[in-house]
Amino acid sequence: MCGRFTLHDTPEEIIASLDGLDIDVDGAGLEPLEPCYNVAPTIYTPTVAGGETPTAGRRRWGLVPHWAKDPAIGNRMINARSETVAEKPAFRNLVAKKRCIVPANGYYEWKKHQAPGGGRSGKIPYYIRSPQHRVLWFAGLHDNWFSADDKRLDTYTIITTRPAAAVADIHHRMPVILPRDGIEQWLRPDRGDQAGALALLQPYNGELEAYAVSQMVNSPRNNSPLCMAPAAAADDADLLPGRSR
């Protein structure tokens, strides 16, 4: 699945990674963009919503459907399965007109770990990213919700699929990462039909690298580059004088 990710590039770098795709960044709310090394559900991040001219804007992670009575439902709607997204009542109506993409520099997965000797099992967090440090674009769905006092809430969910071979040992699900060539079809209804868009929801074909990180990422309150540092380096930093454990 995908329950935590990073986004630390500048807005310019993020937009440049779309390689000239025509998007409306007017009033996009991409600036200012604080680097975040530990994006958790309910956090606002940049997204690009589909349309004839795709439009950038900030949205909150955790889909709150427009019909929801309680926006707390968004705390649990952080992922949508690609295999069933076209059928599930909560998602299928969004597939037609509410597709979006979500930029990330990488994401975290927790690998279950069985201690030798039948001891306690635990979980080790891993960070997964492009070896060339390219921006990854997740496939998502979005919606807008209005509170009783008419406050607008824009939210999204990240679509998941089976893992690419490079990360299959870590976890049996991964976010859908769109190839650059697929982004226009995902975002622009004039570039193909819905079936074509759904066909893009596949395990990632590109290169990925993965390595273990420290437990620092576990708490959503931690937002430091050390969250994505290799485990040994992060542990060393933990031992620096003056740092409480």
Place this chain on the structure above:
DNA sequence: CCAGACGTTGTT
């Protein structure tokens, strides 16, 4: 007709 769900993950 109205009421109630609408989701994923992992674990058992």
Place this chain on the structure above:
DNA sequence: GTCTGG
């Protein structure tokens, strides 16, 4: 909003 279940 829309569908399923009762």
Place this chain on the structure above:
DNA sequence: CCAGACGTTGTT
């Protein structure tokens, strides 16, 4: 995903 809360009353 993980962390953290999980409660009421009355008083300031």
Place this chain on the structure above:
DNA sequence: GTCTGG
């Protein structure tokens, strides 16, 4: 144990 919040 289970739910909410980040």
